[in-house]
Amino acid sequence: MTDVIKVAVLGASGRMGSEAVKAVESAEDMELVAALGSGDSLDRTDGAGADVVVDLTVPAASEENVRYAVEHGMHAVVGTTGWDEAKLDRLRGLLEEHPGTGVLIAPNFAIGAVLTGKFAATASKYFESVEVVELHHPNKLDAPSGTAAHTAREIAEARRSVGRGPSPDATESDPQGARGAVVDDVHVHAVRLRGLVAHEEILLGDEGQQLSIRHDSFDRVSFMPGVLLGIRTVGQRPGLTHGLDGYLDLD
Ligand SMILES: NC(=O)C1=CN([C@@H]2O[C@H](COP(=O)(O)OP(=O)(O)OC[C@H]3O[C@@H](n4cnc5c(N)ncnc54)[C@H](OP(=O)(O)O)[C@@H]3O)[C@@H](O)[C@H]2O)C=CC1
Numbered sequence: 012m013t014d015v016i017k018v019a020v021l022g023a024s025g026r027m028g029s030e031a032v033k034a035v036e037s038a039e040d041m042e043l044v045a046a047l048g049s050g051d052s053l054d055r056t057d058g059a060g061a062d063v064v065v066d067l068t069v070p071a072a073s074e075e076n077v078r079y080a081v082e083h084g085m086h087a088v089v090g091t092t093g094w095d096e097a098k099l100d101r102l103r104g105l106l107e108e109h110p111g112t113g114v115l116i117a118p119n120f121a122i123g124a125v126l127t128g129k130f131a132a133t134a135s136k137y138f139e140s141v142e143v144v145e146l147h148h149p150n151k152l153d154a155p156s157g158t159a160a161h162t163a164r165e166i167a168e169a170r171r172s173v174g175r176g177p178s179p180d181a182t183e184s185d186p187q188g189a190r191g192a193v194v195d196d197v198h199v200h201a202v203r204l205r206g207l208v209a210h211e212e213i214l215l216g217d218e219g220q221q222l223s224i225r226h227d228s229f230d231r232v233s234f235m236p237g238v239l240l241g242i243r244t245v246g247q248r249p250g251l252t253h254g255l256d257g258y259l260d261l262d
């Protein structure tokens with residue numbers, strides 16, 4: 012019998028956090044030792060003996076939460092968005108000072124979304140044009156989604172590897188930003204619509220053909236197997252892992 016993993020969830024009453032609390036409570040190899048909201052002190056995590064902190068909060072709080080976890084000897088599984096290159100670099104530096112500690116930053120915990128990013132990156136090597144559309148519930152704080160930004164970077168890297176440049180685009184005037192955000196030369200469009208949960212579609216086009224690759228999370232339970240995989244694996248993977256694919260054998 013393996014040791015039970017003691018887990019603290021930050022953002023525990025949020026949409027994702029409340030689902031994660033249920034998932035951890037249902038896992039036989041885990042024990043929920045702390046469930047924190049925005050008003051709670053972080054010392055309730057190490058104070059309760061947590062091995063792993065799960066951060067499902069807000070972009071403004073996530074970096075500080077992870078820093079606290081690492082500095083207090085806890086691993087961290089992070090689903091919160093907003094981890095740009097500057098934050099990731101600071102985290103890498105921190106982890107060098109704490110070589111036994113692992114942190115997973117997962118833009119998306121749903122296996123279908125992880126695969127969508129991989130499939131889209133592969134496909135984008137063969138198509139002249141590619142654009143990303145993400146569609147979410149209207150309560151989402153950030154745009155474009157962390158997943159869409161991550162997908163755009165995966166696509167850009169794949170295209171660079173085969174010498175493909177940006178998609179063709181004759182737009183000369185776009186004062187309202189109708190062409191969307193541009194992440195690493197890839198256009199990303201954000202839709203916010205009541206009734207949606209989390210969705211992403213990658214449109215690829217070439218002479219006389221189009222390919223669409225789409226993933227839909229209809230319910231936040233779709234993220235929970237990835238959250239549990241992250242909790243089970245993070246302690247064996249010191250350093251920073253960016254993307255759940257780092258814990259999956261996708262080749
Ligand atoms: N990686 C993935 O697969 C997924 C990632 N996400 C991301 O996860 C994050 C949370 O999303 P969602 O659950 O929808 O958001 P919610 O707004 O529903 O939940 C966020 C929660 O965080 C709490 N919170 C805010 N600041 C702190 C803090 N400093 N410490 C502890 N708790 C805090 C809030 O509590 P209070 O109300 O008291 O302020 C709130 O309950 C977002 O960044 C989202 O993009 C979402 C879905 C999937």
Ligand SMILES: O=C(O)C1=N[C@H](C(=O)O)C[C@H](O)C1
Pocket residue numbers: 092118119147151152155156157158159208209210
């Ligand atoms: O806020 C959300 O809901 C989601 N956020 C993450 C993101 O920004 O990519 C993951 C998923 O898309 C749901």
